[in-house]
Amino acid sequence: MTTQTVLNSKVPEGAIADKWDNHKFDIKLVNPANKRKFKVLVVGSGLAGASAAATLGELGYNVEVFTFHDTPRRAHSIAAQGGINAAKNYRNDGDSIYRLFYDTVKGGDYRSREANVYRLAQVSVDIIDQMAAQGVPFAREYGGLLDNRSFGGAQVSRTFYARGQTGQQLLLGAYQQMMRQVHLGKVKIHTRSEMLDLVVKDGRAVGIVCRNLVTGDISSHSGHAVVLATGGYGNVFYLSTNAMASNVTAAWRAHRKGAFFANPCYTQIHPTCIPASDEFQSKLTLMSESLRNDGRIWVPRGHDDARGAADIPEGERYYYLEEKYPSFGNLVPRDVASRNAKTVVDQGLGVGPLKNGVFLDFSDAVARDGKDKIEERYGNLFQMYERITGEDPYSVPMRIYPATHYTMGGVWVDYNLMTTIPGCFATGEANFSDHGANRLGASALMQGLADGYFVLPYTIGDYLAPMLGEDPVSVDDPAFIQTEADAQGQIQRFLSTGGTRSPEHFHRELGKLVWDYIGMEREKNGLEKAISEISALREEFWADVRVLGNNESLNSSLEKAGRVADFFELGELMARDALDREESCGGHFRAEHQTPEGEAKRDDENFSHVSAWEWKGQDSPQVKNVEELTFEEVQLTQRSYK
C-alpha cells in the first residue's frame, strides 16, 4: 500500500484558547449586501443541516435544502435521547471549557484534532443559550433554572436534556428556525429529494444531482458551495440504532468524486440497546445511556442460570463493570462498556432467551429514589422497552446488549470543515473531526449544532468571498449533464438486472459480515476474510439484485438498492482501514493489540494520525493519505477508568 500526501488541516497558529478567535478575525468576510449573491446547497436537514441552513439564511445567503424525508423534521437527530453537553459549569462541580475539551480528547482515545475539539467545547456554551432562546423546553429545577445530569464517561454534570427526547426537541428548534427562513424566502426546501451525486468542475464542487423520490425525476442543482450534513454510516451493519433510511450515499458519492474518507474503522457500538430477538429484526433500539446513571449492570455468575433475575441472590450476581472499574463503575465510556458486555456474553453468561444480553437493573434505584422519581427520569424509555419486549422494566431488569450507534469516521475536513474538494463542506456526523476513535455520550448533538450554528457560517465565507461576481455553473454544463446521465444509468441498471434477491436481502447479508468481522473486535484474518467476502457478495449483488416496480413512482426497493451498493464499497474500505490500523484505539479494537488487562492498546508512535482514504476508481484499491495528529495540550496516556 502506498501512502500519499500529508494533509494540511489548516489549524490556525496560536495558543489553543485563541485559535478560533484569531481565525475568525483572519478569515475573509462576505459583505452583508453581497451575501444574497451566493447560493449554498445544504444536503440533509438534521441538526447539522437545519442549523446551518437557518443561520446561513439569517446571514443573507440563498440556501436550498435537500432531504429524502417527507419533512425536514424526520431526520434521525430526532431519535437522540439522553442530552447535550455544554461546559456551562452551572453545577459548580469544576467543569470548564478546558475540561470538556480534555475529556473529549481523552474519551476519543487521542485520535481527534485538538484544535477542533477545543473549538467545539468553546461554542458548546453558546449552543445552550441559543436553544433556550428558541424555546427548547429543557428540563428545569423548581427554581426555574436549567437542570443537568452526568452522562456516560463524564465526572461532572454537564448534560442538558429534555426528558428522554433531547434530540427531538433540539431538532424541532433548529427546524423551526429553518422554517422561519423559509417563511422569509431565504431558504427553499426540497423534500423527498435524494442526492445521488456531487458535481465537480475544474476541481470545485459546483452542485448536486438529485432524484425526486415520488416522480423519479433526476434534476441538477447548482450553487457556490455544497454542504453535506448527511449523517453517519452505521447502517452498513444492517442492524443498528440508525433509522431505516439512514445511509452513506451522499457522502460516499462525494468520496468517489474526490473527497477523502477518514477513519472509516472508527465506529461506535453503543452499550445499551435492546438485544436482537430474531432473524426478522429490522433495527435495534437504543435505551439511553443515561439509564446507566441509575441502573446496575450484571450477569449471573453461573453458566446457564435459568432462574429469574429476582431469584438470583446478590452473591451470585456478577456486577462486572463495578468490580473491574471501581471508580467509574457503570459509567465507563461506551467502548469499554460494550466490550465488557461482549466478553461476558462470549463467556456464556448472557441472559434472555437467546443468551445475548446483560441485565440493566433498576431495583436499587427504585428502592432508593422511589418509582415516581425513576418514572419521571426515564418514563418514556421504560415504556418503549415494554412495548418492544413485552416485559416491565420496573419489575424485571432490562436486558441490553451493544449495537452500532454512531460513526466517528467520515468525510475528511480541514479546520474550516471543508473536504478535499474545494467548495464541498461536511458537518455533523458526516465528517470525522471531533470525536477521534470514540465519541462521548451527549456530544453528537453538541457537534451537529456547533458545526451548523457557530462554525460553518463563519468558515464558508472564507471560501465564498473570493468568488464574488461569479455566477453558479449552469446546470446545462457538461459536468451536470454527465453526472445526471451516470445517475440515470445506475437506476436503469437496477431496474433491468432482473435478479432473484431483494436489496434488503443483500443488505442483511452484508451487515452480518460487517458485524462479525469489523464489529466490536477485529483481527487480521477476519478482516482479510471480510474484504474478500464483501467483494464477492458485492459482485453477486450487481448480478442478482431484484428491483421491481418502476422509476416513475415511489419505489423504496430502488432507493434501497442504490444505498446498499454504496454500503458494499464502504464496508470493504472499513475492513481495509481496520486492517491497516495495527493498534487498538477507542471503538477500533484489534484483538492483537491489547493490554494484559484486555484494554485497547494504542501505538502512538506509528498511528497518531488520521487515515484519509482516496478513491482511485472502481478497480483500484484506495490510497491512504495521512494527517499527522499533534498534541500540544493533552498528555497522551493509556486511558484508565479503574
Add this chain to the structure above:
Amino acid sequence: MSRRLNLTLKVWRQEGPAANGHFEVYKANEIPDDASFLEMLDIVNEGLIAEGHTPIEFPHDCREGICGTCGVMINGRAHGQEKGTATCQLHMRKFNDGDTIVIEPWRAAAFPIVRDLVVDRSPLDKIVEAGGYISAPTGTAPDANEIPIPKEVADSAMDAAACIGCAACVAACPNSAAQLFTSAKIWHLNSLPQGQAERYRRTEAMVETMEEFFGSCTNHGECSEACPKEISQDFIAYMNRDYIKSKVVNRRLAGQR
C-alpha cells in the same frame, strides 16, 4: 421460541395520487409475535418480491416512535388499537392467530396518497412555516439561565412539544381537522417566556394557515385518543383562547402603527 401467527391482510394498494386504489388480500403466515407491525410488513414484502410482485409502500423510518414518519389505519384506527403507541411500536403479540387486519393510509383530503399507504403531509409544514417558531437569530441569545422558567411551565411546554407530527390526529378526526397538531405547536411556544413577543401574531397566522387546508374541530376528541404521544385536547382550548384574543390584540397593534 415465540408464538407464530397466521394472518389475513387487507391492504390498500394505489399506484399514485391520480390512480384508483383498491384493497388487496394477502396471507401473512408464520409471523413471529415478537415482530413489530412494520417488521410483519417487511416479511410480507420480502415474500411479495420473491414472487415477483411489487412490494407494499408504507411510511416508516426510525422505528422508535419518535420521527413521526410511520402511521397507517389499522382496522380503522390510526396507529391501531394500542393507546399511546405509534405504528412502529405496535407489536404482533397484540394480535391473535387467525386475525384479519385491514390496513389503510391516513384518510384526509389534505393528504393526497403518494402510493399505497404513503401520504403527503406537507400542509403541516406550512402551518409551522406560518409562525411556528421564536425569532431568535443565531448569536443573539442571552445566557440560558437569565430567564428562569418555572418547572411546571417548562413541563407543560414539553408536554405540547412532544408532538411527533405523525398526523394521526388528522387521520382519526371525522372532520380531518389539524387542531391538535397546531395547538401543540402553538402552546409549546406560547407558554414559554421566550415565546411571548410573537404570541398573538404566531397564533393568528398558524390557525389561519391550518384552516386553508384542514376541516374544523367539533370536539369529538378522537385526536387525543389516537395520538401516540397522548397529547391533551386542553391545548386546543388554549389555542382557541389565544386565537380569539389575537383578533383584538393584533388589530389594536396594527392601529398603533
